[in-house]
Amino acid sequence: MMELKDKILKLRKTKGFSQQELADQLGVSRQSISKWELGESSPDINNIITLSEVFNISTDYLLKEDIVENEIDRDKLQRIMIISLLIVLFGNICGHILWNNYQDSLSLLIGMFIQLLGIGLFEYFAVTMHDNHIQKKFWCLNIWLITFLPIRYFVNYTVTYQILYSFIDGRIEYTVVMYFPLLIALGLSAIIFGLIKKSF
Numbered sequence: 001m002m003e004l005k006d007k008i009l010k011l012r013k014t015k016g017f018s019q020q021e022l023a024d025q026l027g028v029s030r031q032s033i034s035k036w037e038l039g040e041s042s043p044d045i046n047n048i049i050t051l052s053e054v055f056n057i058s059t060d061y062l063l064k065e066d067i068v069e070n071e072i073d074r075d076k077l078q079r080i081m082i083i084s085l086l087i088v089l090f091g092n093i094c095g096h097i098l099w100n101n102y103q104d105s106l107s108l109l110i111g112m113f114i115q116l117l118g119i120g121l122f123e124y125f126a127v128t129m130h131d132n133h134i135q136k137k138f139w140c141l142n143i144w145l146i147t148f149l150p151i152r153y154f155v156n157y158t159v160t161y162q163i164l165y166s167f168i169d170g171r172i173e174y175t176v177v178m179y180f181p182l183l184i185a186l187g188l189s190a191i192i193f194g195l196i197k198k199s200f
Contacts, residue, residue: 005039007062011055012037026050056133080125081138087118088145095149108149115146144190 002010012022012033019033026033026047035041043051052059095111119142126135 003039004042004062005037008033008043008051009037011051011057015055022054025054077125077134081122081134084118084122084138085141085145087121088115088142091115091118092145092149111149115149119146 012019017025019037020030023030023033026043027050028047032041032043036043048059048062051057051062091111091114093111094114095108098107098110101107122138123135126138
């Protein structure tokens with residue numbers, strides 16, 4: 001069981017903040033941080049709320065001494081997030097390879113189905129663990145991967161692409177022409193990634 005003073009000290013060191021850096025973020029003096037960590041005084045409720053925001057933890061974790069630390073759960077969820085990301089990436093690669101070989105919508109659907117499995121795996125654990133911070137991180141990383149396959153499919157069937165393709169065909173070397181749809185899809189999905197990420 002950890003007291004508030006120990007939690008503040010541990011969180012500060014985990015983040016790599018000096019007492020002065022933490023004090024600057026909270027708008028208090030360095031001496032206040034020192035007193036909190038020594039147990040000579042305690043932060044008021046406003047500072048507790050700000051601490052929870054700075055360290056991405058709940059106020060309950062700071063205030064209730066009987067709460068068990070959730071570091072093990074967070075590490076587990078981090079590992080699940082990495083596994084899910086790899087599954088989503090694998091679905092992307094599969095969809096792209098199948099598309100190049102068969103040029104049909106089923107190829108992309110297979111890739112997207114694998115991606116959905118990866119997303120479902122992560123969301124199952126993230127929802128049960130109530131960790132919004134890691135959920136946000138997961139989705140920020142996945143926006144680009146998830147939008148790539150639908151855009152890749154869309155690119156190949158738009159009139160704009162056909163016009164661009166006919167324009168560059170013969171003017172640019174074959175390898176560039178061959179990867180042209182891929183480059184367009186990467187560019188468009190990157191733009192969508194940038195726009196959606198701002199909303200997070």
